[in-house]
Amino acid sequence: MSQDTVPNMMRLRIFLTGVGGQGTLTATTLLAKAALDEGFLVSAGEIHGMAQRGGVVESAVLLGGYLSPKIGFGEAGLLLGFEPLETLRALPYLASGGMVVGNTESVPPLRVSLGQDTYPKQDVIEAETRKWAARAVFVPCRELGARAGNAQSANMVLLGAAAGAGALPFGLDALERAATAYLKPALAKVNLAALRLGAAAAQKN
Amino acid sequence: MAYPLLEAASGETMLLLGNEAIVRGALEGGVAVVACYPGTPSSEVPDAFFRMRASGAYYFEYSVNEKVALEVAGGAALGGLLSFATMKHVGVNVAADPLMTLCQITVPGGLALLSADDPGCHSSQNEQDNRYYARLAGMPCLEPATAQEAKDMTAYALTLSRETAHPVMLRTTTRVNHLRGPVVLGEVPAAKSRRPSQKNPRQFVPLPAHARQHHPALLERMEAIRETVESSPFNRISGQGPVGVLASGVSRAYLRDALLEDADLAAKLSVFELGFTYPLPQKALLDFVRGRDTVVVIEELEPILENDLRALIQKNGLKTVVVGKGESLPRHGEYSTQVVRDALRRALALAPVSVAHAPPDFDLAQRPPNMCAGCPHRASFLAVRQVYGDEAYYSSDIGCYTLGILPPFRAADFTLCMGSSVSAGSGFALAADKPVVAFIGDSTFFHSGITGLVNAVFNGHNLLVVILDNHTTGMTGHQPNPGVDATIHGENEARVDIMTLVRACGVTQVKKVNPVNNKAAAAAIAELAAASGVRVLIAEEPCPIHAKRVKKSAKAVAARVAGDPDACGEVLATVACPAFYLENGRFAINESQCTGCMLCAQICKEIKATSKEAGK
Numbered sequence: 178m179s180q181d182t183v184p185n186m187m188r189l190r191i192f193l194t195g196v197g198g199q200g201t202l203t204a205t206t207l208l209a210k211a212a213l214d215e216g217f218l219v220s221a222g223e224i225h226g227m228a229q230r231g232g233v234v235e236s237a238v239l240l241g242g243y244l245s246p247k248i249g250f251g252e253a254g255l256l257l258g259f260e261p262l263e264t265l266r267a268l269p270y271l272a273s274g275g276m277v278v279g280n281t282e283s284v285p286p287l288r289v290s291l292g293q294d295t296y297p298k299q300d301v302i303e304a305e306t307r308k309w310a311a312r313a314v315f316v317p318c319r320e321l322g323a324r325a326g327n328a329q330s331a332n333m334v335l336l337g338a339a340a341g342a343g344a345l346p347f348g349l350d351a352l353e354r355a356a357t358a359y360l361k362p363a364l365a366k367v368n369l370a371a372l373r374l375g376a377a378a379a380q381k382n
Numbered sequence: 383m384a385y386p387l388l389e390a391a392s393g394e395t396m397l398l399l400g401n402e403a404i405v406r407g408a409l410e411g412g413v414a415v416v417a418c419y420p421g422t423p424s425s426e427v428p429d430a431f432f433r434m435r436a437s438g439a440y441y442f443e444y445s446v447n448e449k450v451a452l453e454v455a456g457g458a459a460l461g462g463l464l465s466f467a468t469m470k471h472v473g474v475n476v477a478a479d480p481l482m483t484l485c486q487i488t489v490p491g492g493l494a495l496l497s498a499d500d501p502g503c504h505s506s507q508n509e510q511d512n513r514y515y516a517r518l519a520g521m522p523c524l525e526p527a528t529a530q531e532a533k534d535m536t537a538y539a540l541t542l543s544r545e546t547a548h549p550v551m552l553r554t555t556t557r558v559n560h561l562r563g564p565v566v567l568g569e570v571p572a573a574k575s576r577r578p579s580q581k582n583p584r585q586f587v588p589l590p591a592h593a594r595q596h597h598p599a600l601l602e603r604m605e606a607i608r609e610t611v612e613s614s615p616f617n618r619i620s621g622q623g624p625v626g627v628l629a630s631g632v633s634r635a636y637l638r639d640a641l642l643e644d645a646d647l648a649a650k651l652s653v654f655e656l657g658f659t660y661p662l663p664q665k666a667l668l669d670f671v672r673g674r675d676t677v678v679v680i681e682e683l684e685p686i687l688e689n690d691l692r693a694l695i696q697k698n699g700l701k702t703v704v705v706g707k708g709e710s711l712p713r714h715g716e717y718s719t720q721v722v723r724d725a726l727r728r729a730l731a732l733a734p735v736s737v738a739h740a741p742p743d744f745d746l747a748q749r750p751p752n753m754c755a756g757c758p759h760r761a762s763f764l765a766v767r768q769v770y771g772d773e774a775y776y777s778s779d780i781g782c783y784t785l786g787i788l789p790p791f792r793a794a795d796f797t798l799c800m801g802s803s804v805s806a807g808s809g810f811a812l813a814a815d816k817p818v819v820a821f822i823g824d825s826t827f828f829h830s831g832i833t834g835l836v837n838a839v840f841n842g843h844n845l846l847v848v849i850l851d852n853h854t855t856g857m858t859g860h861q862p863n864p865g866v867d868a869t870i871h872g873e874n875e876a877r878v879d880i881m882t883l884v885r886a887c888g889v890t891q892v893k894k895v896n897p898v899n900n901k902a903a904a905a906a907i908a909e910l911a912a913a914s915g916v917r918v919l920i921a922e923e924p925c926p927i928h929a930k931r932v933k934k935s936a937k938a939v940a941a942r943v944a945g946d947p948d949a950c951g952e953v954l955a956t957v958a959c960p961a962f963y964l965e966n967g968r969f970a971i972n973e974s975q976c977t978g979c980m981l982c983a984q985i986c987k988e989i990k991a992t993s994k995e996a997g998k
Contacts, residue, residue: 188642196749206397209562213397220528220635221397221562224504231960232751242642244528244635246561249720251739262747268740286749290963291954294747309740 188241194267195259200332205236211355222246277310280318316378330371337375392569401426403529407536414574415458417451420858421470422505423559424498447829448473459489462577468496485519486596492544502716511683523551523660527634529563608661616657623651626677630656640723678705755961756977758923763791765903777807781823782856801830808843818845825855825863839888852925897921900984938978945988953986
């Protein structure tokens with residue numbers, strides 16, 4: 178544990194939340210690798226086991242010298258929400274003055290699909306988010322992912338949006354380098370396009 | 383590079399999952415034999431070893447259960463090879479019997495045991511603290527807090543065991559298994575050293591006469607290891623403050639972060655970080671405690687270090703006050719940076735720091751895990767309910783099918799542990815006023831269901847056992863078991879046939895169906911329900927995720943509502959597939975989620991297979 182040698186750089190806790198199958202953990206790992214390559218100290222955490230079965234997937238990337246792999250209520254400087262309901266559910270993790278970058282497209286839970294529960298309206302979710310976030314940016318990730326060539330690249334759209342919104346301590350170029358280096362080469366073109374579309378959408382937001 | 387985790391050079395930095403770091407550590411430690419039973423949060427350890435198996439750098443096996451894994455690894459270590467067994471915390475319960483003996487009789491080749499504990503019960507039936515096992519068995523225990531430590535401590539645990547011929551425990555918790563952090567790599571030795579196998583029955587056969595000598599010898603070895611712990615680099619003291627803090631495991635990371643952000647605290651504290659946690663470095667701890675009025679002990683779960691420290695203080699006539707478990711440091715659940723910070727501020731009589739945040743909204747629609755679209759377990763539960771409804775007690779087991787507890791199936795009335803469904807179901811049937819149906823998956827049946835089945839036959843129990851054979855170990859990430867027909871490395875040429883096995887257990891009333899064929903499944907269950915004694919239904923259909931990944935099976939045509947969506951109320955309520963949804967209040971099927979199992983089409987005549995021409 179070499180915290181004694183931590184360079185004096187920005188510390189940031191990033192909370193990521195989504196639903197199994199959305200590529201949240203792939204995005205988490207890519208974000209962590211990009212940060213490491215940019216010279217940041219990184220600790221990241223995730224909980225496995227239920228992701229495949231449609232459950233909530235929460236993970237964390239902590240930059241700048243934290244050793245803990247997890248984030249508590251009121252600690253996240255940035256909340257990345259891959260699914261609107263989960264963004265809303267994770268709002269307690271956001272620190273005051275924190276920022277939210279979220280997807281606008283819902284994945285309804287089974288009980289909602291079956292008409293046994295209700296899903297909050299997107300404008301309600303955004304209004305509640307803005308109540309707690311210093312800044313909030315919402316982009317349609319699957320739509321932009323599809324435009325990039327594959328709706329599955331929605332996770333890269335959201336990362337791109339975070340960079341485009343200036344929410345990360347490094348730029349889009351760092352994410353592009355990491356995506357090129359660490360994701361499947363066959364999908365590089367789509368992933369890079371998705372990152373850029375996300376960044377552009379956030380800048381317009 | 384085919385296997386980066388194996389082949390990356392010394393000095394390189396990799397961002398590794400805690401479990402990957404453990405694998406690299408084992409490779410750097412020179413491991414020769416690895417035997418595992420998967421279980422979250424340990425599962426990525428065997429998975430990584432399995433993927434790299436063809437490298438030939440070590441022997442690897444998925445053993446059928448944890449006891450077998452530890453016996454295989456223990457046997458290899460007795461024979462002279464450096465060995466590693468991995469499992470989750472409750473797996474150590476299963477392996478506890480050989481563990482006790484291995485610590486007594488010594489392991490010339492060296493043996494490390496990974497116990498992956500799960501405070502917070504993220505994916506387990508309890509949050510037992512396996513540091514007690516280290517004390518019960520008499521084995522050294524290391525507890526990493528970072529990915530780097532996970533790597534370094536695994537390599538060290540193996541090395542220490544080889545040097546002392548004594549088994550060593552690497553005890554992790556979920557957060558450590560599933561964190562990611564940078565790891566500076568060390569050297570993976572090119573050749574495995576091997577000690578010649580030896581005959582030494584006096585040492586290796588624990589007859590009572592031998593065992594009486596083994597015990598004092600074990601205590602002597604542990605005292606010798608204690609001297610090593612006294613100067614271990616995994617234990618570190620930092621800070622200049624008057625109040626002492628003793629911390630272990632991942633709590634050390636929370637403590638470091640609390641001090642990083644709270645200068646008031648940092649100035650008042652001195653920290654003793656314990657990474658090599660057992661046997662206790664008594665001299666170093668006494669030096670740390672002496673002269674201090676207060677020492678706060680921060681450890682998740684049980685007050686083990688706390689009680690050890692209290693005893694040490696009492697024995698040495700010190701007056702230091704120990705602050706441990708209590709309101710701010712509970713004996714249950716996980717800790718966090720905030721928990722540690724609050725507890726320390728309280729111990730120092732500093733005002734609590736309140737952190738503003740949105741209140742959690744518990745009314746939001748929940749998103750519990752569910753059986754996947756196309757899961758054959760759903761079909762099995764549906765058929766069993768068609769026959770029994772609520773007029774049976776459902777004895778469940780550990781696997782994806784425990785999710786059968788959810789409505790509309792409600793097919794889990796009690797569960798104890800891996801393999802318990804058959805034997806606990808047998809016992810329950812002695813008391814029950816209704817029939818008992820036990821559900822057990824194929825991997826769990828191989829793990830420890832077979833013994834229960836033999837027992838049920840021998841003792842004339844009365845229950846229906848449904849073996850949910852989906853050809854994989856679904857819950858933990860699709861690991862192979864003896865019954866699988868294929869793995870990521872190709873066909874399983876040593877397949878053990880479940881039907882043959884069930885018959886060999888002495889069961890005469892046994893049937894096999896594909897549960898997705900609803901009529902046949904319900905008919906088979908009805909026939910078995912009308913009989914008595916031990917009856918077995920093998921419900922065989924591969925897990926669709928496994929089939930897609932391993933067998934590259936093509937996606938079947940999806941189901942669609944061909945008729946009246948308003949006449950689909952029953953299938954919605956009874957099958958409750960995640961591919962179903964309501965579109966403006968009307969029943970519909972999500973084609974991208976549907977796997978084409980067509981269970982719903984058998985229940986509801988409004989649903990048909992999507993033909994290519996119809997191609998919505």
